[in-house]
Amino acid sequence: MLTAPQLTYSLLAPMMIIFGAAVIGVLVEAFVGKARRAAIQLTLTLGALTLSLLQLWSIRDKFSTTAAVGAVVIDRAGIFLQGSILILAIVAVLLVADQDNFVSKASAIPGSAEEAESIKTGDQQTEIFPLFLFAVVGMMLFPVSNDLLTLFVALEVFSLPLYLLAGLSRRRRLLSQEAALKYFLLGAYSSAFFLFGAAFLYGFSGTLSISGIAQAVEAGAGNNIFVLLGIVFISVGLLFKISAVPFHSWTPDVYQGAPTPITGFMAACTKVAAFGAILRMFYVGFADVYTEWRPIITTIAVITMIFGSVVAIAQRDIKRMLAYSSIAHAGFLLTGIVALNKDGLAASLFYLFAYGMATIAAFGIISLVRNSAGEVTDLNQWVGLGKRSPLIAGAFAFLLLTFAGIPLTGGFVGKFAIFSAAYQSGNIGVVVVGVLSSAIAAFFYIRVIIMMFFSDPQNDSVSIIIPTVKSRIAISTATITSVALGIAPSLVLNTATSFANFIK
Amino acid sequence: MSLLTTIGLMPLIAALIIGFLPKLNDELIKRVAFISTTLIAIASIFLATGFDRSQTGFQFTQSNSWISAFNINYAVGIDGISLVLILLSTILVPIVILATWHESDVGRWGSKVFYILILVLETLMIGVFAATDLFLFYVFFEAMLIPVYFLIGGYGSGEKSAAAVKFLLYSLFGGLLMLASIIGIYVIAGNQIGATFDLTQLAKLQIDDTTENLLFLGFFIAFAIKAPLVPFHTWLPDAAKSATPGTSVLLLGVLDKVGTYGMIRFCITLFPDASKTFTPYIITLAVISILYGAFMAIGQKEIKGLIAFTSISHFGFITMGIFAMTTQGMSGAALYMVNHGFSTAALFLIAGWMIKRRNSSTISDFGGLQRVTPVMAWMFFIAGMSSLALPGLSSFVSEFLVLVGTYARYPVAAIIGTLGIVLAALYVLIPVQKTLHGPITPGNENTTDLSLREKLAIAPVVAVIIAMGFYPKPVLDLINPTAEKVVTTAGFTDPAPQVRK
Secondary structure (H helix, E strand, C coil): CCCCCCCCCHHHHHHHHHHHHHHHHHHHHHCCHHHHHHHHHHHHHHHHHHHHHHHHHHCCCEEEEEEEEECECHHHHHHHHHHHHHHHHHHHHHHHHCCHHHHHCCCCCCHHHHHHHHHHHHHCCCCHHHHHHHHHHHHHHHHHEEEHHHHHHHHHHHHHHHHHCCCCCCCHHHHHHHHHHHHHHHHHHHHHHHHHHHHHHHHCCCCCHHHHHHHHHCCCCCCHHHHHHHHHHHHHHHHHHHHCCCCCCCCHHHHCCCCCCHHHHHHHHHHHHHHHHHHHHHHCCCHHHHHHHHHHHHHHHHHHHHHHHHHCCCCCHHHHHHHHHHHHHHHHHHHHHHHHHHHHHHHHHHHHHHHHHHHHHHHHHCCCCEEEEEEEEEEEHHCHHHHHHHHHHHHHHHHHHHHCHHHCCCHHHHHHHHHHHHHHHHCCHHHHHHHHHHHHHHHHHHHHHHHHHHHCCCCCCCCEEECHHHHHHHHHHHHHHHHHHHHCHHHHHHHHHHHCCCCC | CCCHHHHHHHHHHHHHHHHHHCCCCHHHHHHHHHHHHHHHHHHHHHHCCCCCCCCCCCEEHHHHHEEECEEEEEEEEHHHHHHHHHHHHHCCCCCHHHCCCCCCCCCCCCCHHHHHHHHHHHHHHHHHHHEEEHHHHHHHHHCCHHHHHHHHHHHCCCCHHHHHHHHHHHHHHHHHHHHHHHHHHHHHHHHHHCCCHHHHHHCCCCHHHHHHHHHHCCCCCCCCHHCCCCCCCHHHHHHHCCCHCCCCCCCCEEEHHHHHHHHHHHHHHHCCCHHHHHHHHHHHHHHHHHHHHHHHHHCCHHHHHHHHHHHHHHHHHHHHHHHCCHHHHHHHHHHHHHHHHHHHHHHHHHHHHHHHHHHCCCCCCCCHHHHHHHHHHHHHHHHHHHHCCCCCHHHHHHHHHHHHHHHHCCCCHHHHHHHHHHHHHHHHHHHHHHHHHCCCCCCCCCCCCCCHHHHHHHHHHHHHHHHHHHCCCCEEEHHHHHHHHHHHCCCCCCCCCCCCC
């Protein structure tokens, strides 16, 4: 006779709320008339995210490895990561809700009469909301998965909606669809690597659970080659998601092709989720064989930092530039993995949150720069924006300085925290490279500031549109949070420190 | 809240007030900026009168927790050297505002933004000299770049945005190297005495030689870029040529002093052993800077470039005095920082007026100004004489102290350095002759002499230059105890004079 599995619903509730809302969202899409659909979807999404966050707050002190029969582990770091994802998603969904970025009818062929018709009648489909929620629930599950299969399922649950969302841009649809296809194909490829690695680890330890692998690694029973192969292949799958070099090649295309709010969401939340999972894998699962993997990850971190910073200099498109900047940031974040100490974990948690906020705000602002044909991402056309809209251009300049890590910004505090953790664990070389590539990176951030402020506008066709209330709330919240993280980082930093705890 | 913090906040409050003034009322904005900075200058003089010279520790201290996770504090305090540099900054700002009253009119964003940037910069300047927490210092040190960047890029002339970027990137690069060192010392502190950024605590650390040398270099290169020492100097002439005269005064007069100040406060205090190791090399660099700056200055055709290169030469003297590791050299270097601030201010302001009147900055375009504009010509002459360290003017005292202090330990360097004074006579007298004397160059006939506002602005500067030349004691009294303390805590004693039979 089969016994029903023991589930601790209160601990799983934050994820289940989102999942439930996503399913309801699909039903709403099917049954509610188009006039009220968008409002209902937005309310549902926001409500679910908020409710989930509240539930997460109420379980913030709980620990459990048995919440879902060992498949999920609830601990402090996991809760912090889930909270970060939810907060960032709440801000991002307000940007997503400005639907004029999205194709009105995804099934219509680009440029067809059907598409023109659906734009004319305002027949806007709203499947982005349930897709968004599915992605969020996958992201929440990813950093708390305690076995490799759950990890894989979570990976797919958040990746598939993102592949779709990346292809839903209203303007330049072919570019968007190309990006989506590229993302999907490379993503599928990296998933295969991930599974391959999981098989090796299973062969080594006889278990799929991360804590089980940790024990097997600690005991050092099996063949070390299998562990190393497993780590390498699993890392390929995970490093792909954070766009570390040499698994980064999708990033610029997808960042450029995807609808800008989705790029922001993806850049911020995917990083949190994927880094959460990587942190757990390496801090819990592979901590005892760090001599084996540390050189590899250090090398990748170094290459990623330098490559991202150097190649970004050559970019002429703001979204591509930020894509390479996000690659460089992935390199900085990898130093937190290399650090492998409690400070490194706390620093990574803070960094992810601060970076995510700034990223969403930055992409929010990018989506406001328009001409008659839509968004303008060509940097040459950004010339002189500071003169026309000093406030928004000023906010964008501040965000760029945050990315560059100038003091009094959250980016600086994060960088300081993560580098000092890496230094503490004796990885001084990676710190020096990190600091130098920050200097390189500063160049292209500052160049954008020059373009916006130090030159006169060349044509009048480009302007910053007046944002809708939703965008305005999202952008100002994210920007103000970024400012606060620079001037008074203590609250978030202390929270991150007290939540920097994985359990086995 | 200590008086020091209050003074540091005053410019920020003034900037906020200006932020709320109507944008088009330039005259009102300027008046508010001038009056508030004058008040700040008076307040800082009041601060100096309350300073207890008999103590060598930090005074007017205050410490509040800022980022508790890393034990970072808002910790400020001043000793003699930082006090005189704060005085220098707060006194120069109102002078600059008065002297360059119309500088902001033609800028990119109007006068409102200009004065807000200047005032924010003043807060940061006070903060950088007052910080006794290493992290706080770093924050001010880097944050200072942003207003200067916008001041050069937005209000300068010529290749301004290229110059602004060059300045920013050089400084950022140095700053980030320093950040690596700061992280290093923070981690070492964490292992030995618990995480802290407190300067007095950090000075007690025991660091092994290799690490100390590397950490020292991180700091030193950052400061050598700031107080441009050959070969880290190439940004300065560009920045000085492109910036407005007022910005140049603040840049060369105050901001670059952060470099030499940092060498005293951080390099020597935190890494005495490494300082000892590197001293010969640094002295060599300093001597090269003295000569190179002087030769380049002689060859300049452009008046702003000339002043920039003379400054490189002067910074060579200051660095030499600091790393001579004698009390005289140290006092002389600290005094030199103040004197150089005032003489550069005088040179740049007058040069700015000349350039504005003639619409050209080429030296050969001027000529015979002595007859057309006697007051301006005399002022330029005095400023020039101060730059070549004529006895009786302020720079002489400090240059003499530096050379005497250096001779006690490095006689060869001091002797070569003395050559710099000879060259100084050339680089000052040649342009003085070309611009002030001789026949009146066509185009100069109708040049107007200084207005009352300009006279009022330059008078205090020249007064300080002359007064400090004859009676530097009040400032030296402030500096000496601190200079002595720095030298002795770094483990040096003044070499005893040797007399041979």
